[in-house]
Amino acid sequence: MTEQPNVRLGSWSAVSLVAGREVNTRLRSKAFLITTAATLVLLIGASLVFKLIGGGSDATVGFTEQNAALAQPFKAVASSIGQNVDTKTVPSEEAGRDQVADQSIDALVVGDGTNVRVVVKKDLDDNLRNAFNVLAGQVVLNQEITKLGGDPAQVNSAVANAKVDVEELEEPYPYDPQQLVLGIIAGILIYMSLLLNGQMVAQGVVEEKSSRVVELLLSTIRPWQLMAGKVLGIGLVGLIQMVVIGGVGVATALALDVLTISATAAVGTVVWLVVWYLLGFLMYSLVFAALGALVSRQEDVGGVISPALMFVIVGYVIGISVLPSDPDNTLVETLSIIPVFAPTMMPMRLAMGGVPVWEAVVSVGLVVALIPALVWLAGKIYANAVMRSGARVKLSDALRQV
């Protein structure tokens, strides 16, 4: 028998031992490896798909020799309504019709150049139709101007230069569609992460309760050390997952040129994602740990944490359904500053861009201020409830006891 050593175990050592066990068992778990790999495959796959279908133009329009002069004005008209159109001149109308038939071009402009006639395979895309209507109007207008003895080019340039003079009281933020997509992905990632890892904390607490190992653990370390170690350990696992997924995802997208936003903006998105994951995870998982301690069976975990889980879900659902179409929405803007919704909404808004600095700072500040209060409250509930097995412990009982 070895002689009993002096067993001083500092709080930090106790917490890091508990956290170490969580990291060890979870990093090796099949569930972790599979979800991480699956998410990565999805992200890389999505990037590849975007690469294949995206980039380039929305449509290709062919022009016969007689109409070649219309190609340039058409391109200008199309781009004014947000359509990126490629034009090409076909050798003959026959050849052009063949190309329409085999879909290598979307539309073919035929006729003698005095009016606009278009050949399509089945129907004309609404956006293209609008562009062609404007083009047709221009052709007619040019003819009328010529008849009246004017110079169509001069008139056109005068018309082109005349535009409404808008005075903006507030300068709107020019949202980049790519950043909107990035915001959606950030929203999904943080939502999944908070949901999965948050539940894992609650389940981990109940696992120790239901297997009764908690009694053995609490005979050597304090309840708050056990709770803190669990939260930190699982949080670290989630962080590793988030950094790997976020990093690989952004790197792939940048490498494939699917993302053409600046690398700084992309990295900024990942950094914000990580910051908000950490804040959100700490905030929610403390609540989940405390609530998990109230029950003794895995079957009861879902019920006991669902009220807290609702905030995560509601924040995400509102954010994901409103923001992509309306990034300036006032309701979301307000909610995203409130701590319970901020972790799901703010990262979406930050990824989309256009968040005033004060809003970003205040939302982070509020959550940071809230966390110590939650540590105290959750620690109290956890310590009072975790040794009481059997029926569900009432929240009021867990709070009342010293």
Add this chain to the structure above:
Amino acid sequence: MGDGRLEIDRISKRFGDVIALKETTFDVRAGELFGFVGSNGAGKTTTMRIALGVLAADAGEVRYDGTPINLETRRHIGYMPEERGLYPKMKVAEQLVYLARLHGLGTAAARRSMEDWTERLGVAARRDDEVQKLSLGNQQRVQLAAALVHNPTILVLDEPFSGLDPIAVEVMSKVLLDKANDGIPVVFSSHQLELVERLCHRVGIIRNGQMVAVGTVDDLRAGGTVEMVVDAPGAPKGWADGLAGVTVRAHEGNRTILELGDGADDQEILRAALATGPVTEFSRRRPSLTELYRNVVSQGDEA
């Protein structure tokens, strides 16, 4: 003081309206195996939980070596909770090393100790198996290893023998005696009174949260009555009536159970028995712990 005693000193605990412990007091000396017996709900587990700091007492104190127990000294206690508990999905070796480290051992020492105890308790071959895949008996052995793996200087075991097969009981008994011989206080609770009587140096009986008897089994007998068993096949009924200080307790076939009161003379009884014919058995009966326990507990019930 520094005598290495574990002292439970006037501990009281109530759960709502229920008084679980009322000034419960006993001590476990260094090198002693102490048996803690009592009916279900008498307060054994509550007492042990309080000693381990898993539960807080309303009043009273637990001391080791003369000083009140705190979190640091608690790490020297090897504990086996009544409700067995280990991580079901963790491997035996990892689990024991983890628990040893939580008690303050370094990684290398924890690993050595894990190897040592799995070897001694016969579960060395199962080190890399998840606990949930072990038989109940082997899980019990791992649970004991968990209580011993940090080389404790105090052992507190709640029902360590429950659910063990006879061989495992022998292994467990030997380990407990070895630990006591190492000079540490060992206390365990049990309902297997024959086992307690055979193993323990001293016994404490708890009833409704109060200690009703503490001492060696002989001490406990001292206050009780002396009984004799006489087997005289030819004796008529009532042969022992009229002997001074003797009460007939029972007839079991040919055997007569006599209780000897003040002024009774066993030689007088023998002569009376021989007068009826041959005597095939004539012995003093020492009440077993079971009988003592029954007396102590039922006395309380009558009161």
